[in-house]
Amino acid sequence: MIPAREALGRLREGNRRFVSSISSEERISGHLRRVELVKEQKPFAIVLGCSDARVPAEIVFDQGLGDLFVIRVAGNIVAPSQVGSVEFAASRFGTRLVVVLGHSQCGAILATIEELQRPAENQSRNLRSIVDRVRPSVEGLLKTGLGLNHDALVRCAVRANVSASVNQLRYGSEVLEELSRSDDLLVVGAEYSLETGIVEFYDDVKSS
Numbered sequence: 001m002i003p004a005r006e007a008l009g010r011l012r013e014g015n016r017r018f019v020s021s022i023s024s025e026e027r028i029s030g031h032l033r034r035v036e037l038v039k040e041q042k043p044f045a046i047v048l049g050c051s052d053a054r055v056p057a058e059i060v061f062d063q064g065l066g067d068l069f070v071i072r073v074a075g076n077i078v079a080p081s082q083v084g085s086v087e088f089a090a091s092r093f094g095t096r097l098v099v100v101l102g103h104s105q106c107g108a109i110l111a112t113i114e115e116l117q118r119p120a121e122n123q124s125r126n127l128r129s130i131v132d133r134v135r136p137s138v139e140g141l142l143k144t145g146l147g148l149n150h151d152a153l154v155r156c157a158v159r160a161n162v163s164a165s166v167n168q169l170r171y172g173s174e175v176l177e178e179l180s181r182s183d184d185l186l187v188v189g190a191e192y193s194l195e196t197g198i199v200e201f202y203d204d205v206k207s208s
């Protein structure tokens with residue numbers, strides 16, 4: 001089992017390689033690696049990220065086959081099936097690091113802001129279920145008057161939405177809470193910049 005701090009270091013290193021365009025993907029995803037993984041997987045990190053085509057976790061962290069257990073859903077929201085997937089990987093594979101990975105200019109955030117400012121009629125019930133989970137993060141910000149500055153609102157909403165997902169994983173699951181207490185499971189927030197390719201891990205990770 002790889003401790004959470006070490007796993008975090010690997011992700012930071014991998015993102016540095018990605019940003020400097022020295023990807024090692026071929027080495028880590030080749031035929032031998034595939035054969036090795038047939039019997040079992042031991043992903044060293046769980047990533048709950050957005051479905052956005054520009055933010056594939058394996059690529060932005062320069063990781064290969066079997067390295068990451070990835071759950072992707074628009075807006076990196078936490079619904080019961082996402083909690084269940086994280087619980088499954090943490091319990092079954094002993095993975096000790098969970099990263100909620102949001103990103104700049106997230107379409108789910110933009111759609112939620114739009115919906116709050118100009119509610120659409122006949123929105124699909126399924127799409128609404130995503131917007132409804134992002135909504136509390138944005139509503140609080142609109143009350144502060146941030147709605148007047150669209151870019152700042154989007155930036156803050158991305159961050160608030162990641163933090164909300166982190167909190168739901170930290171405190172919304174008995175299984176994960178117990179693993180955090182007894183087994184050093186770490187749930188952290190991070191944000192990918194479409195502009196620079198850099199993943200910034202949120203402050204509470206650095207200080208602890």
Ligand SMILES: [Zn+2]
Nearest residue numbers: 050052106107
């Ligand atoms: Zn997104």
